[in-house]
Amino acid sequence: MIELNFSKSADGLIPAIAQDWRSGEVLMLAYINREAWEKTLETGLATYWTRSRKKLWVKGESSGHVQKIREILVDCDLDTVIFKVEQIGEAACHEGYRSCFFRRLENGALSVIGERVFDPAQVYKG
Numbered sequence: 001m002i003e004l005n006f007s008k009s010a011d012g013l014i015p016a017i018a019q020d021w022r023s024g025e026v027l028m029l030a031y032i033n034r035e036a037w038e039k040t041l042e043t044g045l046a047t048y049w050t051r052s053r054k055k056l057w058v059k060g061e062s063s064g065h066v067q068k069i070r071e072i073l074v075d076c077d078l079d080t081v082i083f084k085v086e087q088i089g090e091a092a093c094h095e096g097y098r099s100c101f102f103r104r105l106e107n108g109a110l111s112v113i114g115e116r117v118f119d120p121a122q123v124y125k126g
Contacts, residue, residue, distance in 0.1 A: 005078040006034050013049055014079045021070035021084040027092035028100040044069050046083050063123050065089030090117040
């Protein structure tokens, strides 16, 4: 198995970029630790470490919008990965947008450039 370099950060986390495997659209950035990496490889589903809840998080475990791994790219330093994923469900973003990068900086302010594809209040009840 490939050994990623989790030792570069004090918390043992490295960035994981999720990218649509067909279009190349960047969907989100999250973090993985060794356990999330191993679970991703084992299951074929993008698994991350949530820094706010401090636990493993299989993308889509609440919303049903899972990310099936199609390809994994690893950078030259073995400390960043790109998960090329098949996004099952309409969105990667918990705010209801396809991509977490749904805002653009224009004239010093953020403007929404994405279209909301689901209502988070309906998906994340409870």
